[in-house]
Amino acid sequence: MSRQQQDASGSPDDLISLDGVTKAYQASAAPALADISMGVADGEVAAIMGPSGSGKSTLLNLIAGLDKPTSGTVTVAGQRIDALGESALARFRARHVGIIFQFFNLLDDLTVQDNVLLPAQLAGASRRRARARAGELLARLGIDGQRDQYPARLSGGQRQRVAIARALVNTPELLLADEPTGALDSATGQEIGRLLTELNAAGQTLVLVTHDPALATRYAARTIQIVDGRLADGLAQATGAGARA
């Protein structure tokens, strides 16, 4: 069975599995997402694409547990996250999901190091272990020299690196990126794109939302098209880069 065919029903080995997910913000309006069923395998890079207002970010929010579906199930890392309460969802996110936002969403009144440390501290990691992990990530991402700086003083690319480090500090199975290069110039965007590819090469599962086909083609093994809240043609489509059967 091809990956495209599997998406209609999902695979038992998928890290992410959505089954019949609908999200409606108002009962009288059209749903933002309608009857989505799809899966993302462990170690895969999948790009969610679609025009503005198609429901891409809504889908990402549901996978991250930032929002709850109106109906259907969302399973991530073997956990039915649509059935979890807010407290359990927060714990789940801290341990299993890292999120990278288009506009970085760093906390301006915390230093770079404190921004990176925060998820580990919230998850209850020991002080020493959290600092060691943060230091390792800052060095790996080339922003060790900015650890005591505040986000306002950093360039866009540096801020996104900080955001990536923060997303990775708890070693999550899944990394979600919502338009990770959307606020960056093309050169910086390519830098970040390469970084994400390196992470995936090391085994990180990555789902990224983008409206840029070139980005999807360059970095994602598979593209999931969403139009008007539905999967296009009901199926996901493999891309050229790293497509897996």
Add this chain to the structure above:
Amino acid sequence: MSGEESGTRTIAQPGNAAAGPAYRGGGAGARPRRGAGHWLSVVRTASGGVLRHKVQSVVIIAVLFISTASATLGLGLLSASNSPFDKAFAAQRGADAKVAADPARATTAQFAATGHLAGVTAFAGPFAQTTVQVDFQGQPWGPDTLVGRADPGGPVDDVDLSSGHWADGPGQIVLGGTSVGGGGPVLGSAMTVTGLHQPVTLTVVGFATSVTNTADGWVTPGEMSVLETAGAPPSIQLLYRFASAATQAQVQAGMASVSKALPAGAVTLWGSWLSAQQSEGSNAAIMEPFIVAFALIGLIMAVLIAGNVISGAVISQYQRIGVLKSIGLTPAQVVAVYLGRIGWPALVGCLAGMAGGYALSIPVLHQSAGAYGVGQQHVPLWALVLAPGGMLAITLLAALVPALRAGRLSAVTAIASGRAPGTGRGYAVHRLAAGLRLPRPVSLGLAAPFARPARTLVTLAAIAFGATAVIFAIGLHSSLDDARAAGGLTSTVPVLVEQDNNIGTGPSGVPSAAQFAAATSAITAQPATAHENAEYGDNVQVDGIAQGVQAQAFDGPSAWMGYALVTGHWYDAPGEVDVNTVFLTDSGLAVGDTTTLYVGSATTPVTVRIAGEIFYPSSEPRLFGSAQTLPGIATEANFWQWNVGLKPGASPSAYIQAVNARLGNSPFAATPPGGGQFYVIAIALIGLLSLMVAIAAGLGVLNTVLMTTRDRVHDIGIFKAIGMRPGQVMVMVTCWVVGPAVIAGAIAAPAAVLLNTATLHAMAATAHTAVPASFTNVFPVPALALLSLAALAIAVIGALLPAAWAARTRPATALRAE
């Protein structure tokens, strides 16, 4: 360039060819709109959304309701405390002189004719009056003077009916004073008049107040014939107002002309209005500093919190203001928009608060009128206008200042100001907090207030005010309780046995030696009697004091009575006396000094040593000693009362009943000590005003945290996205106010102690007394530390609602906010 010249095609619209310049968006046939109507329609449109900001509107309404109600009550109390007796005396046409006369000595016409004497401006009477023993629920209610009057009104002594109706039939009585509740008579209660041929039951149909206490109760004139005590001489009451009655000499001159106009012996007793004025005036004077302190705290608090909430509400809209400016609203329109958005809920809150404050004032002023003995008091009309008008003006001013500022800012600056606090603020504190070994939500929360120092300071001030009010209230309650117990000796001397005396100029006659002996025997025969002494009073002359000094002599042990000492000790040796503060002030003496007294007509001076200064509020110098030290005072003519102390567990009311039963028709009667009503009222007011101030402070905190939560909702979304749990969010948000609350508590505790001490000393000064240190030392350090937690309680309670909202908000929803 026309459309054709530029190569574009202008699409013709029907009907607009004659419309002149095209009006974009105006549609076919639209004309440009100008003038006030257009200006207002823009403002109206831009003001839309008040209902969308329900929470903000509700907070504004609630804060202004509490603030205006506090202001209304405070102003009402201030007005009521400003010469209440004088105002009531004028309003009720009080009697300058109340006279007891013998109807057998003159005719009714002769009595009535005195109303036309030169110098008499108004006259009422003659009213039949009698003094009877009245019981309530089987217990002696006391000897009461009852007067027969057909109606409460009249040219003199317009009695103020505070509840029920005037007696209009047999078996009815209107009691003097207000319904005291707490087990005392209420409307419908049955009072039994004893000591008659047969007991007469009277039903309480009303409560009324005579400003000069012309009677303890009123019945119909026809009832009086039933109530006359067998063997008691008949008596009538005459009431006069004179053209000149400002001084005792003038009143005496007026009475002299009345007495001269009547046959000899017709006037048996009379009393001056000045005695009542002095008595009520000293009560009012004592209350005034306390009322002023609390009214000012309430008013300041109301202004501070309303100002904070309103200016914060506008500042929180800066971003929207910037957007409105960017689409073309002028600064004037921006100001109008925001005055409108704030103004409508503010108006609702102010009007509701005025009504609420008036409603609240009814029971409060009812009690204070009772304490002042002045019938009914109301919030004056000027207070009902000033309170809401003033609060609305403050509201609009608080809104105007930031709105004008926003109007002057460029659109970009307004948007930027509204989005986030200035960069760099609080960063160092965050770094410091990150290094602390505290749970991360706690350290994040404690550091957050430093990003908005101005808002934090205002919040701190609100919490400090609220906590100060609460701690001050608790302290003043304790202090006044001590003063009440000490002033009235209510706990140590629960029973007095005294001669019936309902007119303040002196006893109606001196009981016989046998009657004295019978009374003494009635007291000592009671098994519950633990202590007793006889108290005598007379004027003495003291070297260095021009006026006479009222001296009290105790025949028997007196230390058990428990007079509170400011300095020194209670006399315990021959030749020692104790004095009050006025004595020391007038004489220039101090505790330990000796002085010389002249008792009565005795020419032999008595040298005494001042052993102590006692707490005894009075405008006159007083002196206390043993009958042995003050020879000549302890005579039957100077007798005041027996003071009785009971054994532990004994019931004062049962004791009083037993003694009175044994005394029978004796001129003496056992009664409980009176007075202290002022303290009861003050203590009740303390609780009420403190609660209002604390609630207003809590609302102020709620508003601040709500504004901050909304400012930081996006940050809260980030925290949740990276794994902060709802409980951690609540902790973080609550910690925003913990830091300011701890500081506020540290300020409030000593401030409340100082305020309590200052208020108590001010009250004591107006009562012409010093206070024992124990009255102000009501805050043991451990208790004070605990009380300062009031600040934390106010802050945490105020923060709970917005903290819960922040915790409940979905991360995706919060992240969408900008």
